[in-house]
Amino acid sequence: MADVGAHQVGEGLFGLLVQFARALRNSGIPVSASEEIDATAVTAAVDLTQRWQLREGLAAAMVKNPQHRRTFDVIFDIWFPSASGAPSTVDRQLRGDESDVDELRRRLTEALLRGDEDDLRRVAEQAVASLGRQSAGPGRQSWFSYRVMRQMSPETLISTLLADMLRRPDTDEPPSAMDEMVARATISDRTARFRRQVEAETRRRLVEERGADTVARHAVPALADQVDFLRATRDDLAELRRTVQPLARRLAARLAIRRRHPRRGRLDIRRTVRASLATGGAPVVTHFRPRRPHKPELVVLCDVSGSTASFAHFTLLLTRALREQFAKLRAFAFVDGCDEITRFLGPDIELPDAVSRLMSEARVVQFDGHSDYGRAFETFEDNWPDAVGPNTSLLILGDARTNFRDPGLASLKNLVSSARQAFWLNPEPRRHWDSGDSVAGQYAEVLPMVECRNASQLAHFVQQLLPH
Amino acid sequence: MSRTPQFSSVQEVRDRLSSTGYLPDDATATSVFLAGQLGKPLLVEGPAGVGKTELAKAVAAATGSQLVRLQCYEGIDEARALYEWNYRKQLLRIQAAGDERSWDSTHDEIFSAEFLLERPLLAAIRRTEPTVLLVDETDKADVEVEALLLEVLSEFQVTVPELGTIAASTRPFVVLTSNATRELSEALRRRCLYVHIGYPSAERELEIVLARVPQAPADLAEQIVRTVHALREMELKKSPSIAETLDWVHTLLALGLDTLDSATVRATLGTVTKHASDAEKAARMLKLG
Numbered sequence: 001m002a003d004v005g006a007h008q009v010g011e012g013l014f015g016l017l018v019q020f021a022r023a024l025r026n027s028g029i030p031v032s033a034s035e036e037i038d039a040t041a042v043t044a045a046v047d048l049t050q051r052w053q054l055r056e057g058l059a060a061a062m063v064k065n066p067q068h069r070r071t072f073d074v075i076f077d078i079w080f081p082s083a084s085g086a087p088s089t090v091d092r093q094l095r096g097d098e099s100d101v102d103e104l105r106r107r108l109t110e111a112l113l114r115g116d117e118d119d120l121r122r123v124a125e126q127a128v129a130s131l132g133r134q135s136a137g138p139g140r141q142s143w144f145s146y147r148v149m150r151q152m153s154p155e156t157l158i159s160t161l162l163a164d165m166l167r168r169p170d171t172d173e174p175p176s177a178m179d180e181m182v183a184r185a186t187i188s189d190r191t192a193r194f195r196r197q198v199e200a201e202t203r204r205r206l207v208e209e210r211g212a213d214t215v216a217r218h219a220v221p222a223l224a225d226q227v228d229f230l231r232a233t234r235d236d237l238a239e240l241r242r243t244v245q246p247l248a249r250r251l252a253a254r255l256a257i258r259r260r261h262p263r264r265g266r267l268d269i270r271r272t273v274r275a276s277l278a279t280g281g282a283p284v285v286t287h288f289r290p291r292r293p294h295k296p297e298l299v300v301l302c303d304v305s306g307s308t309a310s311f312a313h314f315t316l317l318l319t320r321a322l323r324e325q326f327a328k329l330r331a332f333a334f335v336d337g338c339d340e341i342t343r344f345l346g347p348d349i350e351l352p353d354a355v356s357r358l359m360s361e362a363r364v365v366q367f368d369g370h371s372d373y374g375r376a377f378e379t380f381e382d383n384w385p386d387a388v389g390p391n392t393s394l395l396i397l398g399d400a401r402t403n404f405r406d407p408g409l410a411s412l413k414n415l416v417s418s419a420r421q422a423f424w425l426n427p428e429p430r431r432h433w434d435s436g437d438s439v440a441g442q443y444a445e446v447l448p449m450v451e452c453r454n455a456s457q458l459a460h461f462v463q464q465l466l467p468h
Numbered sequence: 469m470s471r472t473p474q475f476s477s478v479q480e481v482r483d484r485l486s487s488t489g490y491l492p493d494d495a496t497a498t499s500v501f502l503a504g505q506l507g508k509p510l511l512v513e514g515p516a517g518v519g520k521t522e523l524a525k526a527v528a529a530a531t532g533s534q535l536v537r538l539q540c541y542e543g544i545d546e547a548r549a550l551y552e553w554n555y556r557k558q559l560l561r562i563q564a565a566g567d568e569r570s571w572d573s574t575h576d577e578i579f580s581a582e583f584l585l586e587r588p589l590l591a592a593i594r595r596t597e598p599t600v601l602l603v604d605e606t607d608k609a610d611v612e613v614e615a616l617l618l619e620v621l622s623e624f625q626v627t628v629p630e631l632g633t634i635a636a637s638t639r640p641f642v643v644l645t646s647n648a649t650r651e652l653s654e655a656l657r658r659r660c661l662y663v664h665i666g667y668p669s670a671e672r673e674l675e676i677v678l679a680r681v682p683q684a685p686a687d688l689a690e691q692i693v694r695t696v697h698a699l700r701e702m703e704l705k706k707s708p709s710i711a712e713t714l715d716w717v718h719t720l721l722a723l724g725l726d727t728l729d730s731a732t733v734r735a736t737l738g739t740v741t742k743h744a745s746d747a748e749k750a751a752r753m754l755k756l757g
Contacts, residue, residue, distance in 0.1 A: 032658050038506065045505040046478065046498065053478055056498035064657040066513065066664040115670065177755035178730045182691075185698035186670070242703070250651050279555050 013043060020079045021062070023216050027075060028223050029068045035061055051082055067224050067243070074203065074220050078212045081204045100130055101151050109157050112190045113164055120190070124197035127152055132202055141209060145195075145202040152198075154191045161187050225455035229311035229427045230399075237310055240455060241317065247459055248321030265289040295327040296393045296420070296465075301380060303398030304364055305335040305371045311427040312397050315458060319395075320345045322462065330387060333358060334376035337366030340384065371401060374408030381411050388415055393465060394422040396447070400433070400440040407439045409446060416447045425452040425461065474504045474531040474598070474641060481530075490519065490526035491676050499663040500527060509621050509642035511606075511657065514665035516647060517709030523665070524602040524643040533598035533641065538588035540609035546616055549609075550626060552585045579630035589620050592640045599640040606656075607646040614656055617644075622659060667709065670697050676710060681717050691728040692716055695754075699740060702753055708740040715739050730756050 017039055021031045038061040046053040055076050063072045104127050111119035132148045135141050165183045166175040175183075207215050224243055227236045271287035279285075300319055302312040316331055323329050333341045339362040358364075366375075380387070388394055394415060416422040424443055426433065430451045433440035440449060452458050475481045482497045492500065500523070503510035512520045528535040538549055558578045565574050586594070592601040603617065620626060621642060625635035644660060646652055668676065670693050677689045692713060700707045708716075716739045725732055734756045741747040 030654075034658055038508070038661070041506050042502055045502055050478070052494050053498050056495045057502055059495065060499040060502055060510075060661040060663055064511070064660075064662045066666070069664065117669075117671075176730045178695075178733060181754050182695050182698045185701050186694050189670070189697060189701070246648060249649060280559055284555070 014040065016079060023075050023079060024062060027071050027220050028226055029063060029071060031062050054080065071220060071223055075216065077200055077203055078207050078216050081207050104130065105152060108152055108154060109160060112161055112187065115190050120194050121197050124194060124201050128198060128201040128205060143202045143205040145199045148198050149195060154194060158187055228453050229314060232310055240314055243455060244317045244321055248318055251459060251463055252322060252325055297328040297391045298326045298393050299387055300331045300395045302333055303371055304333045308399050308427055315397055316345060318458065332380060333362055333364045335365045335369055336372035336375055337363050338376045338379040339363040370403045372405050373402050374406035377408040377411035381414060388419045390420055392419045394419040396424045399428050400426060400443050401437045402439055404437050407442055409442060412446050422447040424449040427452055429453060475501050484530035485526050488526045488529040489679055490522055491679055493668065493672060495663050496523065496665060499661050503661050504641060507639055509644055509660045511644045511660035511662045512665060513646045513648055515709055517711035518665045518667065519710055520645040520665060521604055524600055527641060528600040531598060533600045535600050535602055536588050536592040537602045537604060540603065540605045542608055544609050544613055548587055549589050549613060549616060550587050551590045551628060554583045554585050558583050590626055593624060593626055593634060593636040596637050598638065601640040601642045603644040605647060606644045607648060607650045607652060614653055618656055618659065667700055670694060673710065673713060677713060677717055680714055684717050684721060685726055688720065688726055688728060689717060695728060696740065699750055702749060704741065704746040704749065706742045706746060712740045
């Protein structure tokens with residue numbers, strides 16, 4: 001498959017499409033057979049000499065969820081690379097020593113200042129050609145985007161760019177703080193575009209060297225709702241935070257639909273009689289009273305120590321966003337102490353603020369900052385004895401790693417027996433339970449423990465939790 | 469049944485939509501072209517105010533078609549989407565006929581086209597001239613209506629038991645929009661071509677602003693677009709969309725201002741942010757005094 005480029009037009013196209021669809025499915029994007037047929041029709045309709053038309057056309061036929069689009073683009077770049085060899089714009093004189101870096105950085109500064117997409121792409125191609133190569137054994141070479149980004153280091157250009165962008169020849173006034181903020185946002189937006197261009201170009205070079213199959217196995221990012229909470233990077237978490245609101249909205253809407261079965265309630269005589277006036281007194285259309293939905297009270301008790309923190313935050317954000325679905329929501333956080341954090345989750349508080357304030361203001365750490373489940377459960381039971389009652393659904397979030405301390409099973413049993421229902425959400429994969437200091441098995445005997453490694457598993461769980 | 473592919477190339481889509489004042493991006497232009505070529509409905513998703521409904525209007529204007537619009541809402545049903553018998557008129561007819569007419573002839577008469585109330589879906593199918601059918605805010609409708617849409621959009625025919633089957637003579641160009649308040653069913657997604665319209669890049673948004681508000685000075689438009697982009701980075705509850713950008717431009721022009729400084733932003737932030745907490749946050753992050 002090294003010469004994918006040659007297959008782009010002509011006989012090999014259909015075979016290539018089939019492989020492409022398979023690669024999409026492997027990465028978790030569902031592509032049905034009928035969508036594959038549509039994709040074939042797309043290739044017949046669009047102008048194949050325009051690569052972007054093929055990309056957008058295939059996306060229209062095969063990607064029906066915007067969250068899948070980034071992954072689609074990567075896979076498209078792998079299977080339908082834009083060209084082979086060095087781009088014609090690449091200046092072969094540049095070979096990657098110190099002076100070239102300066103020259104490239106100068107070109108990047110200009111491109112970032114103008115913000116033109118084509119300029120940025122040309123600089124990215126040149127930079128990858130000059131700086132991204134590393135030999136990987138005799139006759140082979142590899143390409144790395146981080147080498148390029150490290151040497152180009154666009155973040156060190158910010159002050160130059162800011163000065164240029166804010167310079168106004170006609171006045172001596174210093175630029176306002178707002179102008180600076182806006183300029184910074186513009187620069188970071190353009191820098192992000194440059195980074196994506198460099199990544200795309202690196203990938204293209206890699207495909208040429210290694211073949212599409214190999215690259216597809218390693219270089220395709222996971223879909224946002226499939227990213228492991230415990231392995232999520234900062235970018236992943238930002239992306240996840242953005243998915244919280246839509247996810248919550250969809251969950252809420254799905255629940256609302258489930259509740260809205262009008263014919264299950266009692267007959268609404270007043271509305272039915274009123275409607276029958278239009279049909280001469282015959283009750284052709286009947287109206288029913290809606291049923292009053294049962295809303296559970298939810299108590300969330302979460303381990304916010306180091307590794308599980310990102311999972312706890314995400315889950316808190318989601319439950320907060322679903323607040324209207326619960327009669328009452330209280331949240332408690334613990335590491336080796338335990339404190340109520342409901343006040344940090346009010347509707348007016350910004351999400352990132354809530355998270356940082358929670359860690360600094362709540363008394364979640366009493367001693368050494370390592371999880372102590374036993375102490376946390378006891379503290380919770382002693383200080384908030386009436387938090388968990390017969391109407392409460394109790395959610396405990398944590399990896400069940402006790403640092404070999406007392407697991408506090410007796411307190412936990414008390415809590416679980418006084419709640420209406422209780423679940424433990426564990427962000428670790430099931431195969432790691434009970435390894436090392438994990439006592440997942442012991443806890444799982446007290447209450448059902450659910451594996452909850454990513455947003456999609458969490459959404460599935462929350463949907464099960466809410467009443468039918 | 470004849471199909472009406474309305475554009476001959478992606479470039480033509482772009483040119484003709486642009487001439488109506490709608491500037492499509494690559495994805496939108498390509499999918500509109502393909503929707504015409506393959507005769508498939510086009511499902512358009514994206515945040516509020518990025519021009520989903522406008523797209524359907526622009527396609528109608530560019531192809532000289534008439535726009536038939538089905539606005540979905542919670543509780544919309546077959547009677548509102550497809551057709552309904554006009555009970556009141558039927559009752560009147562029966563009463564007016566009195567005793568001299570036989571039941572059989574009255575029966576035949578009251579189930580004729582005269583007593584049929586045509587709703588948008590049936591109207592779009594019965595039309596013989598070029599038609600753009602816009603099913604707006606599909607996600608607001610219930611699942612049952614989605615099933616109905618599936619049936620109508622796959623066959624382009626409707627069966628009225630008393631009248632028989634009515635099939636489309638010209639297949640309408642169908643645009644469905646959704647805000648993703650509810651996830652549409654897999655079946656519907658599978659049958660449609662899909663395009664997600666997001667917030668545009670700064671360059672494209674500037675073009676849009678200049679196309680829609682040609683009297684705006686280019687400098688002011690650029691300042692506004694860049695500020696709106698900075699606002700979108702802030703994770704506000706409701707990010708400003710193109711509609712808000714245009715509102716802001718209009719507001720500043722109406723106030724006779726030609727440059728955007730801190731005081732102006734402070735005074736007019738209400739046009740772009742739609743929540744009190746968003747306005748506060750934006751003011752704080754933009755460091756407005």
